[in-house]
Amino acid sequence: MSHAELDDLAGIALHDDDVPADVQAHIDSCQRCSEAVAAFVAARALAGAGPLVDAPAHVRDEVLAGLRGSRDTAAAEAPPAPIPLPVAPVVPLAATSTRRGVAPWLAGLAAAVALLAGLGIGRLTGGADPAPEAVDPTPETVVGVADLTALDSDAPRGVADAVEQGDTMTVRVSAEELGDDAGVHEVWLINVDGKRMVSIGLLPSGDKGQFEVPMDLIEKGYRIVDISIEPDDGDPAHSGVSLARGELA
Amino acid sequence: MSIIAFPIRTPRYGGPVVTEAVAFDDDQETDVETVAARLVAGDETAVEEVYDRWSALVHTFALRALGDAHDAEDVTQQVFVAAWHSRHTLTPSPAALPAWLIGIARHKIADVRAARARDARKAEAALAVDGVGLAAEQSADHDVAERLVVRQVVQDLPDPRKTILFLAFWEEQSHAEIAEATGLPLGTVKSHVRRGLIHIQQQLEGVRRESR
Numbered sequence: 001m002s003h004a005e006l007d008d009l010a011g012i013a014l015h016d017d018d019v020p021a022d023v024q025a026h027i028d029s030c031q032r033c034s035e036a037v038a039a040f041v042a043a044r045a046l047a048g049a050g051p052l053v054d055a056p057a058h059v060r061d062e063v064l065a066g067l068r069g070s071r072d073t074a075a076a077e078a079p080p081a082p083i084p085l086p087v088a089p090v091v092p093l094a095a096t097s098t099r100r101g102v103a104p105w106l107a108g109l110a111a112a113v114a115l116l117a118g119l120g121i122g123r124l125t126g127g128a129d130p131a132p133e134a135v136d137p138t139p140e141t142v143v144g145v146a147d148l149t150a151l152d153s154d155a156p157r158g159v160a161d162a163v164e165q166g167d168t169m170t171v172r173v174s175a176e177e178l179g180d181d182a183g184v185h186e187v188w189l190i191n192v193d194g195k196r197m198v199s200i201g202l203l204p205s206g207d208k209g210q211f212e213v214p215m216d217l218i219e220k221g222y223r224i225v226d227i228s229i230e231p232d233d234g235d236p237a238h239s240g241v242s243l244a245r246g247e248l249a
Numbered sequence: 250m251s252i253i254a255f256p257i258r259t260p261r262y263g264g265p266v267v268t269e270a271v272a273f274d275d276d277q278e279t280d281v282e283t284v285a286a287r288l289v290a291g292d293e294t295a296v297e298e299v300y301d302r303w304s305a306l307v308h309t310f311a312l313r314a315l316g317d318a319h320d321a322e323d324v325t326q327q328v329f330v331a332a333w334h335s336r337h338t339l340t341p342s343p344a345a346l347p348a349w350l351i352g353i354a355r356h357k358i359a360d361v362r363a364a365r366a367r368d369a370r371k372a373e374a375a376l377a378v379d380g381v382g383l384a385a386e387q388s389a390d391h392d393v394a395e396r397l398v399v400r401q402v403v404q405d406l407p408d409p410r411k412t413i414l415f416l417a418f419w420e421e422q423s424h425a426e427i428a429e430a431t432g433l434p435l436g437t438v439k440s441h442v443r444r445g446l447i448h449i450q451q452q453l454e455g456v457r458r459e460s461r
Binding site: 006007010011013014016018039040043044046047048049050051052053054055056059060062063064066067191193195196216219220221 | 290306307414
């Protein structure tokens, strides 16, 4: 007959008397099933340990302080990040409200840039500019590309990529068809753990922009590019309205 | 233009973003795997979760192995700081985290024993730590660690299975007594005990596999 069910094997190990006789007979004659019963008996024998004892609270504090210590050392040795960017799960209000205060000004600039775009000046602020590559011998490596799509359909909304060049990491966004609702377009990176996100800036011309980010941000799992539309309400949090999203892969 | 609203004005940009971005289930093992992956990726908040979930296991293990509260606290602290620094060596899988932490704890416990032997300037003791004595201690440690893993596995179970297993395996109550105490049918109690034992065995297998 076929091997016994796990349930019956566990039942035998527990000396339950309702395991069918033919199953019992098979187990007695089958090495594999007998070994499985023996493993359950051994596991049962390991039950009975006393309660786990929590370490005192100061140990937890010391562990976390130990990590912070190592991080501070690392931060002191590393070159300064190109853009100060809060990576804490909760974005400090004070830090972002400053940025938010600039938003209307940036929106004004964006409008001006849009007007000048016809004169060919727009490329100074938007899109990938090939000129620096020609003079900069540092090779650039594309570490991830994302097709941006709408959230409620697969309708294309442009592309984004992350490019490493020397010691800078740049996320380049080239979005399209984001609509013309009032508000500025803000770019976020959502961690693939789904629990954390950071804002990396505003799309100055409405749909194209590049953002220098800390080198390890992508590596830490912040790979989902999200574009939101933000009302001018002074609230630094994500508005909850995403126009496009895609994962850098 | 397509807009999907999601309620994001929560203190930690919580759940709703998760469900939009990545599909998760509530399965415990997936949680463990996720927190392990975050740890490997260098997410410090993962250390807090790992600590909160497994520090009692590590601390109790050190306490039993060393028999000294102060040494056990030191070992616990060292294990989690070392876990952070050597996170690149962790391969995320459901059983890997506890197995890995216990492995680190074994090393730290051995360090404390070696230091004790040196401090006492007992050449014999130092030799014993390197030889026969060490093997005996490690074998005892192994048993203690597995018993504590089983304790944690059962503690982490949802009720009523947790209560039923504690009554069956810790209080040594019969299935009939448990049925009486919990008001559950006898067949249900039997089923919970069997499934619980299968779960314990599978978790132990996982930890052993990862410890190799």
